[in-house]
Amino acid sequence: MTEGEISAESLTLEEAIANLRSEDASLRYYAAWWVGRFRVNLPEVVAALIEGLSYTADRTEAGALPLQRNAARALGKLGDRAAVPALMEGLRSPDHFVREAAAQSLGALGDRAAVPRLLEMLAGGVAAAVQLPGKPHLKEPYDAVLEALGDLGATEAIAAIAPFLEHPMAKVQYAAARALYQLTGEAAYGERLVTALAGPDLQLRRTAMADLGAIGYLAAAPAIARTQAENSLKLYALKDLMEHPNAQGGGGDAPSDDIRAIADLMDSLL
Numbered sequence: 001m002t003e004g005e006i007s008a009e010s011l012t013l014e015e016a017i018a019n020l021r022s023e024d025a026s027l028r029y030y031a032a033w034w035v036g037r038f039r040v041n042l043p044e045v046v047a048a049l050i051e052g053l054s055y056t057a058d059r060t061e062a063g064a065l066p067l068q069r070n071a072a073r074a075l076g077k078l079g080d081r082a083a084v085p086a087l088m089e090g091l092r093s094p095d096h097f098v099r100e101a102a103a104q105s106l107g108a109l110g111d112r113a114a115v116p117r118l119l120e121m122l123a124g125g126v127a128a129a130v131q132l133p134g135k136p137h138l139k140e141p142y143d144a145v146l147e148a149l150g151d152l153g154a155t156e157a158i159a160a161i162a163p164f165l166e167h168p169m170a171k172v173q174y175a176a177a178r179a180l181y182q183l184t185g186e187a188a189y190g191e192r193l194v195t196a197l198a199g200p201d202l203q204l205r206r207t208a209m210a211d212l213g214a215i216g217y218l219a220a221a222p223a224i225a226r227t228q229a230e231n232s233l234k235l236y237a238l239k240d241l242m243e244h245p246n247a248q249g250g251g252g253d254a255p256s257d258d259i260r261a262i263a264d265l266m267d268s269l270l
Contacts, residue, residue: 036074076105100141107148150179216244
C-alpha cells in the first residue's frame with residue numbers, strides 16, 4: 001500500500017496528525033475526517049484543521065473544496081471555540097457545502113459571536129432563498145443557518161426565521177420550525193414536525209425525526225415510534241429525546257413516567 005492509498009480506518013493517531021499537514025491533499029482530507037470521527041481534540045489538530053479551512057489547492061473543476069468541507073465538519077465535533085473566527089470566515093466560502101458545514105459547526109460550538117453573520121445569510125428572506133441557475137442547491141445553506149441560529153439561542157433572529165416556515169422546500173420549513181421551537185418553546189412548532197412524520201417522502205420523515213430528537217420535543221415520542229422509517233433511525237431519535245436537557249431537568253423536569261414511556265417505546269423497536 002502506498003502512502004496515498006492509506007485508508008482512514010488504518011490510520012494511527014500519529015499518522016493522522018502528520019497527514020493533516022501532508023502535501024498530499026487526499027491524505028489531508030481523510031485525516032480531517034478521521035480526527036473528527038474520533039474526536040481528537042488536541043491543540044495541534046485544531047490548528048491544522050483551521051489551516052485546512054483556507055486550503056484551496058484541491059479545488060475541483062466544479063469549484064468544490066473537499067478539504068475545507070471536512071475541516072469545517074471536524075472542527076464542530078472537537079468543541080474548541082478557537083475555531084470560531086475561521087469558521088465564520090468559512091461562511092463566506094465560494095463552496096456552498098463549506099458554508100453549510102461551517103454553519104453547522106458554529107451551531108455546535110455554541111458561540112453567539114456567529115449570530116450576526118448567520119443573520120446576514122438570511123438577508124432578503126424567503127424571496128431571496130432560491131435555487132441558483134445550474135446548481136442543485138439554494139443560494140445559501142438555509143436549513144443549516146436556521147438550525148444554527150436555533151442552537152445558538154438567537155432569540156433576536158425569530159422575526160427573520162419565521163417567514164421560512166413558508167419556504168417552498170420542506171426541509172427548510174422543518175429547519176425553521178426546529179429553530180423556532182428552540183427559541184420560543186411553543187409546542188405548535190414541534191407539532192409541525194410531528195405532522196411531517198406522516199409525510200409521503202421517506203427522506204423528509206427521517207429529517208423530521210432527527211429534528212424532533214435534536215430539540216427534545218418529548219411529546220413526539222409515540223409518533224416517532226410509529227413513523228414509517230428504519231427502526232435504527234427511530235431509536236436514534238428516541239435516544240436523543242431521552243438525553244436532551246428537556247428530559248433531564250434542564251428545561252423543566254420531564255416527568256419520570258414520560259422517560260419510562262420513551263424507554264418502553266425503544267424496547268418495542270429492538
